[in-house]
Amino acid sequence: MLKKERKTGLIFFPAFDWAISPTHPEREERLLYTQDQVFEEGLLDFDNIIEFKPEIATDDDVRCVHICVPHVKSVITDSHLVSAGGAITAAEKVMKGEVDNAFALVRPPGHHAMLVVHGARGFCNVNIEAIMIEYIRKHYGPRRVAIVDTDCHHGDGTQDIYWNDPHTLCISVHQDGRTLYPGTGFHREFGGPNALGTTINIPLPPRTSDEGFLYILDHVILPILDEFKPDLIINSAGQDNHYSDPITDMYFTAQGYALLNDRLSPHIAVLEGGYSIEKALPYVNVGIILAMAGLDYSHVREPDYDPLTLRQSDEISRYIEKEAAEIYTLWKRRDSMREELIGNAEYIRRKKPIYYDTDSIREQQEEIVRVCNDCGGLVTIDSVADTGNRIFAVIIPGQSCPVCRASGEEMYAGTGKDRYNYVYFQDRDRDIFLVK
Amino acid sequence: MIVWSDMMILGIDVGGTHTDAVLIENFMVKEKAKVITNERDLLDSLWKVTDDLLKKEDPERLERVVLSTTISTNAIVQEKTDRVGMILVNGPGLPPSLLRINEDCHFISGYVNHRGIEIAGIDRNSVSRIGKCFKRDGIDHCGIVGKFSPRNPHQEIELQKIINAHVRHVSLGHRMSGHLNFPRRIATTFLNEAIREIYSNFVKQVSNLMHLRNISVPIYILKADGGTFDITLSGEFPVQTILSGPAASIMGILGMVPGRDDAIALDIGGTTTDIAIFAHGVPLLEALGVTIFGHKTLIRGLRIKSIGVGGDSRIRCEDGKIIIGPEREGPAAAFGGPFPTPTDAMIILGLTSIGERVRAKEAFLPVARKMHCSVLEAAKTIFEQTCEKIASACLDEIEAINNKPVYTIHEILEGRKLKPKILYVVGGPARPMAFRLGELVDCPVYIPEHAEVANAIGAALARTTAEMTILADTEQGILVIGEEGDRIPIAPRFTREDAIRIGKERLRERAIKMGAREEDLEIEVTEDQEFNMVKGFSTAGKNIRVKVQVKPGLIASLRMGV
Numbered sequence: 001m002l003k004k005e006r007k008t009g010l011i012f013f014p015a016f017d018w019a020i021s022p023t024h025p026e027r028e029e030r031l032l033y034t035q036d037q038v039f040e041e042g043l044l045d046f047d048n049i050i051e052f053k054p055e056i057a058t059d060d061d062v063r064c065v066h067i068c069v070p071h072v073k074s075v076i077t078d079s080h081l082v083s084a085g086g087a088i089t090a091a092e093k094v095m096k097g098e099v100d101n102a103f104a105l106v107r108p109p110g111h112h113a114m115l116v117v118h119g120a121r122g123f124c125n126v127n128i129e130a131i132m133i134e135y136i137r138k139h140y141g142p143r144r145v146a147i148v149d150t151d152c153h154h155g156d157g158t159q160d161i162y163w164n165d166p167h168t169l170c171i172s173v174h175q176d177g178r179t180l181y182p183g184t185g186f187h188r189e190f191g192g193p194n195a196l197g198t199t200i201n202i203p204l205p206p207r208t209s210d211e212g213f214l215y216i217l218d219h220v221i222l223p224i225l226d227e228f229k230p231d232l233i234i235n236s237a238g239q240d241n242h243y244s245d246p247i248t249d250m251y252f253t254a255q256g257y258a259l260l261n262d263r264l265s266p267h268i269a270v271l272e273g274g275y276s277i278e279k280a281l282p283y284v285n286v287g288i289i290l291a292m293a294g295l296d297y298s299h300v301r302e303p304d305y306d307p308l309t310l311r312q313s314d315e316i317s318r319y320i321e322k323e324a325a326e327i328y329t330l331w332k333r334r335d336s337m338r339e340e341l342i343g344n345a346e347y348i349r350r351k352k353p354i355y356y357d358t359d360s361i362r363e364q365q366e367e368i369v370r371v372c373n374d375c376g377g378l379v380t381i382d383s384v385a386d387t388g389n390r391i392f393a394v395i396i397p398g399q400s401c402p403v404c405r406a407s408g409e410e411m412y413a414g415t416g417k418d419r420y421n422y423v424y425f426q427d428r429d430r431d432i433f434l435v436k
Numbered sequence: 437m438i439v440w441s442d443m444m445i446l447g448i449d450v451g452g453t454h455t456d457a458v459l460i461e462n463f464m465v466k467e468k469a470k471v472i473t474n475e476r477d478l479l480d481s482l483w484k485v486t487d488d489l490l491k492k493e494d495p496e497r498l499e500r501v502v503l504s505t506t507i508s509t510n511a512i513v514q515e516k517t518d519r520v521g522m523i524l525v526n527g528p529g530l531p532p533s534l535l536r537i538n539e540d541c542h543f544i545s546g547y548v549n550h551r552g553i554e555i556a557g558i559d560r561n562s563v564s565r566i567g568k569c570f571k572r573d574g575i576d577h578c579g580i581v582g583k584f585s586p587r588n589p590h591q592e593i594e595l596q597k598i599i600n601a602h603v604r605h606v607s608l609g610h611r612m613s614g615h616l617n618f619p620r621r622i623a624t625t626f627l628n629e630a631i632r633e634i635y636s637n638f639v640k641q642v643s644n645l646m647h648l649r650n651i652s653v654p655i656y657i658l659k660a661d662g663g664t665f666d667i668t669l670s671g672e673f674p675v676q677t678i679l680s681g682p683a684a685s686i687m688g689i690l691g692m693v694p695g696r697d698d699a700i701a702l703d704i705g706g707t708t709t710d711i712a713i714f715a716h717g718v719p720l721l722e723a724l725g726v727t728i729f730g731h732k733t734l735i736r737g738l739r740i741k742s743i744g745v746g747g748d749s750r751i752r753c754e755d756g757k758i759i760i761g762p763e764r765e766g767p768a769a770a771f772g773g774p775f776p777t778p779t780d781a782m783i784i785l786g787l788t789s790i791g792e793r794v795r796a797k798e799a800f801l802p803v804a805r806k807m808h809c810s811v812l813e814a815a816k817t818i819f820e821q822t823c824e825k826i827a828s829a830c831l832d833e834i835e836a837i838n839n840k841p842v843y844t845i846h847e848i849l850e851g852r853k854l855k856p857k858i859l860y861v862v863g864g865p866a867r868p869m870a871f872r873l874g875e876l877v878d879c880p881v882y883i884p885e886h887a888e889v890a891n892a893i894g895a896a897l898a899r900t901t902a903e904m905t906i907l908a909d910t911e912q913g914i915l916v917i918g919e920e921g922d923r924i925p926i927a928p929r930f931t932r933e934d935a936i937r938i939g940k941e942r943l944r945e946r947a948i949k950m951g952a953r954e955e956d957l958e959i960e961v962t963e964d965q966e967f968n969m970v971k972g973f974s975t976a977g978k979n980i981r982v983k984v985q986v987k988p989g990l991i992a993s994l995r996m997g998v
Contacts, residue, residue, distance in 0.1 A: 012841060012843070013841075013843065013848075014843050015843070015844065015845055016843050016844045016965060016967075017844040017845050017846050018844075018845050022968055022975070023968065023970050023973050023974060023975060025970075027968065027970070028967055028968070029967040029968060029969065029970070029979065032967055032979065033550045033551070035843070036550040036584075036616055037529075039615075039616040039617055040529075040550065040583060040584055040616040040617060040618050041529050041530055041618060041619075042530070042617045042618055042619035042620060042732075045617070045619060045620065045732050051841050052841070053839050053840070053841040053842065053848075054841075056848065056849075078845050078849060079845050082845060082848055246972070278550075278551065282550055283528070290530075295534070296530075296531045296533065296534065298531060299528055299529060299530065299531045299532075300528060300529060301528045302528070303527065303528060303547050303549055303555040303556065304555070305528075
């Protein structure tokens with residue numbers, strides 16, 4: 001197998017001194033065997049694989065994405081800033097052209113962290129991909145970005161953050177939400193009124209194997225990417241679709257991950273979940289690194305790999321073919337669907353309950369979006385959590401139109417603190433963040 | 437601890453150009469000698485310097501002889517090596533095409549995983565077949581390397597038992613180093629076997645020579661990490677002796693300077709300049725191992741950056757741009773060389789009074805003409821650029837060290853930054869260049885006495901070094917000592933303190949076997965980690981990782997002096 005070698009940046013940060021709790025899956029040991037395997041394979045000795053030390057992200061970087069309640073320091077630890085910083089370093093190296101692509105093999109993960117953060121959910125506090133993407137936009141100008149989330153769990157945090165952003169395409173492939181946390185990620189979740197179709201969910205049945213994943217890649221993801229024409233492709237590279245993962249039920253393999261990564265060719269990959277720390281992560285990560293660097297990954301497989309037991313049933317294959325066709329049709333109909341959805345409305349309201357499983361917090365949220373043909377639309381969020389905090393947030397989207405901006409500024413000025421503990425104003429274009 | 441004694445140490449560095457030797461007595465350089473190295477017969481050079489130094493001395497007063505030699509390095513660089521048959525238990529991962537180190541590589545089934553658990557067995561029949569092939573092809577040397585063999589050497593050892601019948605000598609991967617890196621382990625094992633024959637002959641000849649001189653004291657050989665080991669043991673691990681020459685000079689500097697600060701050490705030679713960094717007065721080691729002739733290895737070695745700028749570097753002026761080095765075409769023009777060099781520039785500027793100034797000036801005329809300036813100005817520019825090149829390489833090196841990735845939150849937040857407080861310079865152009873170099877790297881400078889034989893002093897004073905890698909897995913109930921190939925049963929209560937204690941004890945034994953003296957065993961823990969291994973949601977055991985080493989340094993009785 002002869003391929004064109006690529007220069008790949010690797011930001012490896014296993015955070016060997018950080019855990020959610022001593023026996024929690026997200027603990028010190030998680031990347032230990034991955035480190036062993038990467039070292040033993042000698043991957044860092046290849047001239048086209050370059051390791052970089054992660055930067056530390058700042059509170060400002062976090063505020064470009066999140067409304068942290070009451071403030072950034074209250075919901076994160078230093079480890080989150082290093083992990084987000086690792087993703088930022090990966091982006092910096094790619095944007096400056098020092099490498100062709102980069103892999104942030106960092107923890108803790110972030111794709112369940114939503115726009116408003118009252119605490120940790122799904123082992124995530126802040127969304128490290130979103131922090132990285134907004135960092136890129138702040139320092140390198142507006143970019144069309146596609147996130148392909150291949151974690152086994154629905155990337156509901158990333159979806160929430162970019163729900164109303166027509167410039168960010170979020171595709172999440174995951175085990176069917178009826179069978180796994182967080183229980184969301186169905187076809188009908190398709191994006192906000194001004195960004196319909198830039199949220200794509202592809203739930204897969206349990207026991208889907210390499211064949212099913214690659215079918216979805218070839219028949220849905222790659223065609224949609226072709227039409228969306230992103231400047232950057234980001235892979236949220238969760239590794240819990242692996243057949244040995246203890247908390248999911250899929251049949252994906254290290255070889256499958258490498259093939260997927262090779263065909264997707266992301267500019268940046270960021271590790272998300274994946275808790276089969278001995279049997280999957282070492283091999284999956286070696287596969288991804290080799291694939292990104294354009295090196296021969298055909299010999300990467302798990303020592304206990306058995307193709308016969310990992311075959312998906314014909315029934316699953318047929319189901320996936322049908323599903324692929326349905327999703328692609330939805331994508332094609334997105335403009336006419338938007339007209340049906342909006343009708344004559346000027347604002348669209350969305351109410352949602354959010355549960356923070358890691359921190360046991362319940363939140364009720366009401367999000368209102370201004371229907372707008374010129375930008376992602378002004379967003380306001382009224383959120384109350386059982387921590388006792390009730391907040392109101394005004395969010396001016398990136399590349400906003402003057403009308404949305406003006407009404408947002410007016411809204412912030414006119415909202416008093418009588419009903420809210422805090423009132424926030426986030427302006428992604430002008431990099432302004434205010435609290436009262 | 438200062439031990440006064442009237443015993444003497446003989447230190448010899450057989451370098452590419454010169455062979456240097458010193459006789460050290462009571463912290464003092466008593467005698468020194470320098471001869472041109474006879475490349476075709478290193479023994480001849482050795483004979484000459486010992487002759488020079490010992491003619492007035494009583495060999496009975498010698499306490500030890502330490503030798504640094506280029507024999508291994510030369511054998512590799514000049515490809516005077518033996519054919520080696522390699523047997524690799526590669527398992528899944530990198531494809532064989534990226535692991536094939538030579539044409540005699542055989543890949544066989546078998547696999548040990550990252551925890552040292554045997555997942556797939558070896559195919560004994562295929563090994564016998566390979567052995568017969570070796571015999572048929574006249575291959576006497578064999579290297580056996582398995583993936584993760586430092587975690588469990590069983591398969592390598594089993595293979596050796598089968599292959600022993602077919603070849604003269606076998607090197608096993610896990611004996612080379614406890615570090616994880618399969619491609620480097622392959623390269624290291626291959627080189628060890630490839631130079632074994634030529635090196636063993638050298639050892640025999642040295643022993644004979646010493647015998648003829650009535651020298652019966654221990655003889656030590658310098659390694660790439662600036663430490664020594666007993667010459668008899670060195671025959672099993674000849675690969676450890678590569679690149680000991682640059683290490684000798686750096687250890688020499690260490691022996692001749694005061695202080696325990698962060699520092700830059702420079703050895704400015706004719707062709708190249710070697711840069712080493714001291715952290716708190718201890719020379720830094722390569723993270724994984726040294727690189728030789730394109731082979732990345734697991735050989736523990738001082739972190740020495742070599743750049744192609746030296747006193748005799750050829751100077752050219754092309755398209756208005758000055759190019760210094762990297763080649764050396766002979767000595768400086770002032771000494772009859774064919775081209776202008778930085779040394780000539782220093783002579784013209786009056787920074788040194790060696791050589792013939794007229795010749796230096798003559799050689800500089802065409803350069804000055806191309807640069808549209810006077811000879812003096814041209815010399816100034818060249819001198820400045822030479823200094824700048826070296827200084828910027830030093831600063832790059834420090835930045836690279838400070839940007840080295842770390843893997844804990846603690847290290848990333850608290851990480852100590854290296855900040856050199858002093859610049860040490862040895863080598864021919866040390867005196868004329870030191871001041872300007874110091875200005876450029878913003879450090880005071882220090883030129884040690886006897887700088888011209890720093891390498892021989894380094895060899896004489898180096899202590900025996902060793903390292904040891906301990907992995908304890910309480911779930912499996914096993915402790916593994918990578919370098920020794922030992923697997924010892926342990927109790928579930930085994931702790932990190934136990935691992936450190938056992939590591940230190942075993943390292944002490946190993947170092948003594950290698951020739952160390954009790955008083956030189958400055959042992960430190962270089963890695964110390966403990967992880968909970970969890971099955972489901974409860975702790976199943978601990979994974980404890982400890983590395984201990986004898987710090988690179990000087991023998992105790994001389995550390996304070998010289």
